[in-house]
Amino acid sequence: MADIIVAIDGPAGSGKSSVSKAAARRLGFDYLDTGAAYRALAWYVLDRGIAPDNSDAVLASLGAFDYSISIDPSEPVVMVGDADVTDAIREPRVSSVVSAIARVPEVRTFVTGIFRSTIDAAPHPGIVVEGRDITTVVAPDADARILLTAAEEVRMARRSAELTTESAADVGEQLRSRDRADSRVVDFLTAADGVVTVDSTHLDFDQTVDAVLEVIARETTRTSHG
Ligand SMILES: Nc1ncnc2c1ncn2[C@@H]1O[C@H](COP(=O)(O)OP(=O)(O)OP(=O)(O)O)[C@@H](O)[C@H]1O
Numbered sequence: 001m002a003d004i005i006v007a008i009d010g011p012a013g014s015g016k017s018s019v020s021k022a023a024a025r026r027l028g029f030d031y032l033d034t035g036a037a038y039r040a041l042a043w044y045v046l047d048r049g050i051a052p053d054n055s056d057a058v059l060a061s062l063g064a065f066d067y068s069i070s071i072d073p074s075e076p077v078v079m080v081g082d083a084d085v086t087d088a089i090r091e092p093r094v095s096s097v098v099s100a101i102a103r104v105p106e107v108r109t110f111v112t113g114i115f116r117s118t119i120d121a122a123p124h125p126g127i128v129v130e131g132r133d134i135t136t137v138v139a140p141d142a143d144a145r146i147l148l149t150a151a152e153e154v155r156m157a158r159r160s161a162e163l164t165t166e167s168a169a170d171v172g173e174q175l176r177s178r179d180r181a182d183s184r185v186v187d188f189l190t191a192a193d194g195v196v197t198v199d200s201t202h203l204d205f206d207q208t209v210d211a212v213l214e215v216i217a218r219e220t221t222r223t224s225h226g
């Protein structure tokens with residue numbers, strides 16, 4: 001098991017995956033994107049022609065859901081069976097249904113088990129794990145716990161700069177409605193006790209990575225001294 005666990009939560013477009021990946025690379029740590037598991041399950045459910053809001057059918061499909069993810073921050077590859085779904089799980093058709101999958105408690109328990117096994121098997125000295133409930137549910141005892149956030153309009157602008165084929169209004173509405181649905185299930189908008197907030201509204205990407213690395217250094221020094 002990794003000696004150091006870094007837990008990072010935050011809303012959509014707050015920079016969790018890009019910042020966590022960069023921080024993990026700088027530290028020589030592994031990196032686990034937990035949203036990828038929910039997205040891969042949503043992709044799988046759509047692929048099998050199951051209605052994402054039919055929770056009984058979604059649960060019945062879990063037994064055959066053959067999921068794997070690489071935790072190398074330089075090459076995160078997501079597989080379902082033999083299919084490389086790394087890019088497909090980012091498509092809007094998956095993003096638009098993933099919250100319906102993630103709201104089912106038994107799904108959350110199932111994927112949380114996968115996350116904990118992955119963390120336990122991580123080969124490097126540390127692992128950065130990001131998502132929505134990492135600081136509170138998946139790894140509440142993590143050595144460093146961070147809420148990464150940014151003003152909604154800033155997150156919308158950053159996301160829409162990435163998705164140039166869609167209008168800024170559509171991208172903004174998708175981000176807002178996903179946060180609305182997800183925040184009914186887990187609270188990733190306020191920092192739980194002991195969780196340090198990094199607000200990147202006025203920071204550029206490198207400054208945000210540095211701010212996260214500073215928190216990790218501070219928190220891991222603090223915890224190693226009891
Ligand atoms: N501080 C920053 N300054 C500028 N751009 C940033 C900053 N942080 C992140 N970004 C950019 O914002 C976009 C969204 O970041 P990212 O995909 O990492 O967010 P996320 O929280 O993982 O989103 P989601 O939960 O929707 O998957 C990316 O293009 C990323 O490069």
Ligand SMILES: Nc1ccn([C@@H]2O[C@H](COP(=O)(O)O)[C@@H](O)[C@H]2O)c(=O)n1
Nearest residue numbers: 034035036038098099102131132133182
């Ligand atoms: N810990 C988590 C992580 C993700 N989710 C759900 O998955 C969706 C996709 O996550 P991204 O980080 O890739 O945007 C997200 O919208 C949530 O529905 C989750 O519930 N818990």
